[in-house]
Amino acid sequence: MSTDNNVSRRDFLKTTGIAAGTLVGGGLIGGLVGYNMNGKGTSTLDHGNGTTNEATGAPKAKMFFMNDRDFRVLSNATERIFPEDDLGPGAIGLDVPYFIDHQLAGQYGSNSKEYMHGPFAEGSPTQGYQSRLTRAEIFKQGVQKIEAEAQSRFKKGFSDLEGKQMDEILTAFQKGEVQMSGVTSAFFFALLRAATLEGAYADPMYGGNRNMDGWRMKGFPGHQMAFITQIEDPKFQKIEPNPLGNH
């Protein structure tokens, strides 16, 4: 498996007509509300999703990030990782940035279940996470480093860059080429990538996976009581997803 993005994926960008520039800015986040994967118009309540009012979604407010610039950087970075395409919404349309923001404000962000006592030493990669920083501290620094990297490379804010410029920066983070303090940029990127997928596919009660469209794209039916009557069936079962909130 390759570890970086190559030319072929940029070609894919072109051929699918996803213009990276359209992903700019916080305003667009709201603009993607109600996006429907089948392109058949506005989503409705007929999925039986009891979690939120789909016309408005979960209230969009920030628990962790303090300014819009940082949050937009996070949002655009997650969208590059998990973009909108003909299958359905990307990270922004799925409210992944809000999911990450909320997680960073809680136990996940404060590493409350991790061993965080010193002494801290770098160690070997086989020994894993040895940073003195919490995830919240890593994200905060990482997002600001992304912005600083955009300024230094392109003399623009990250959120004003073309898609391929964003990818260049994210790839540099992924490869550990950007200097961060107390953690490597590769580790931050791995965390960001993982959190993006978590936000796309976690139960909607966490604030991401808006309208269960992450599950719907993937063919995962969410919370189902039993498959005992279907497990032997040779046919693939298309099942409308169900959230835990309907339990």
Place this chain on the structure above:
Amino acid sequence: MVTTLPSVDVVTVGVGWTGGIVAAECSKAGLKVVGLERGQKRGTEDYLNVHDEYRYAIRYDLMQNLSKETVSFRNNSKMRALPMRQLGSFLLGEGLGGSGTHWNGMSYRFLPYDFQIKTLTDERYGPNKLGPDYLLQDWALTYDELEPYFDKFEKTAGISGDEKNPFAGKRSNPFPTPPMKMTPMLEQFEKAAKNLKLSPYMVPSANVSEVYKNPDGETINACQYCGFCERFGCEYGAKSSAEITVVPTALKTGNFDLRFNSNVVEILKQGNKVTGVKYVDTISGEEFIQPANVVVLTSYVFNNAKLLMLSNIGQKYDPATGKGTLGRNYCYQILPGAAGFFDEQYNTFMGAGSLGMTVDDYNGDNFDHSELDFIHGGNIALTQTGTRPIGSNPTPPDTPTWGPEFKKQSIHYYTRSFGIGAQGASMPHKDNYLSLDTVYKDAYGLPLMQLTYNFTDQDRALHKFISARAADIMKEMGAKTIVPSAEITDYNIVPYQTTHNTGGTVMSSTPENGVVNNYLQHWDVENLFAVSAGNFPHNSGYNPTGTLGALAYRCAEGIINYSKSGGSLV
């Protein structure tokens, strides 16, 4: 101030499968038992909202809180050991039921070969097959001696299975319940395996195939194939675990006092016997001494070894001299396999933790190793455990790890790919061991358990060979793209591999070769027992819980016998 409590017959340190089995058997026999569980009370009613991948499978809600205690790790003794700050390679349990709450439920019996591995390997291949760095030894009992205890565990847990494995040890009884349901994926595996002249059989399962009442009168419900087993508790009470079987059995006797939030920090010893344990109430912070006639260590591999080391009981292993047995023979498992990508779509999200088919043709000594530079092998299985969307993002080789192509491929192949995987046996090596860390401490000021471990040449050779066999089956199944697992180099504690840690407190036929005898009674201290997968002198090519359950029943019998007559049981 430490409060000393009234003395009891037996105290168990930890209440999962082993502590529960010991508690049930001893309390039924009329002994007064106290169970000290450092985690919380939990049971089926607490698992009603368990279909939450993020909370349980990704953030590990049922597992050990590492902020209180973890292990430290290094690949070899020249490296500085550093704490495992996040869960990764293995998932330590915490709370009633221990890791037996969030297991998949695969319940095998180790092979007759395993119990006499040294003797049988030497007989067939000569005494130098692996060389002197590998600390191979026979177990302290044979398969036939352990068979009645296997039978007992399987009846307690209601294990579902067939009797089609030609390599299995002799059984005194059939499986208590019929095998799980056959699925299209499994049928395809079965056909391919048969075409290759292999002998497929259904994975023995503690996800019980039909409602079952065990000999103690506990009911286990029928599995609903919801696909949430490993890392989850079962909301149906359909996955056998201590909290729905042996724990209620013990409680019904009136002889079992189960205490939660009770973390044992020391085994108390006077002369040649132990007198009880000291524990901390993790809520109030109060310290207690629980005196007991018999102390039984029934926690996980690491904690059993740690308590013995902290309490200075037994001689710690020194890799420089080879002396000492406590901490020696730490083993793990290696995971050869092959991923397959298909055009057809499968219901991969449905399943059960132990729903699968497997072959033992390349396990144990079921095939000739004369021309191979390793011994043993692994069971090779296709399991349909239920894949979930955060954890399962399969992509064919050369797909980027993020961006549009990643999204497209990972969504496409979520329901069009699966793996055939083996659990590769792990042989003890002189450089792999457990000891006390000299720097890092737990929440009670005690040293962390330190793990010094790396893969061996035996592991690397086995991995390569078995991965190729898994790929053969995948090819026969008709996969469009087949990706055998990459060859292994150094052990890495970050990615999840398996919670099948073994060794450190091994059983042996003589005091020189292990920590406990074949009743899991400590060689040096007759009223101290220690039962866990730490007793395994090596790790086999199977999940360990079936064999561990059998050892726990053996241990319970030993405790009951000891309580009558005293002295060494062997």
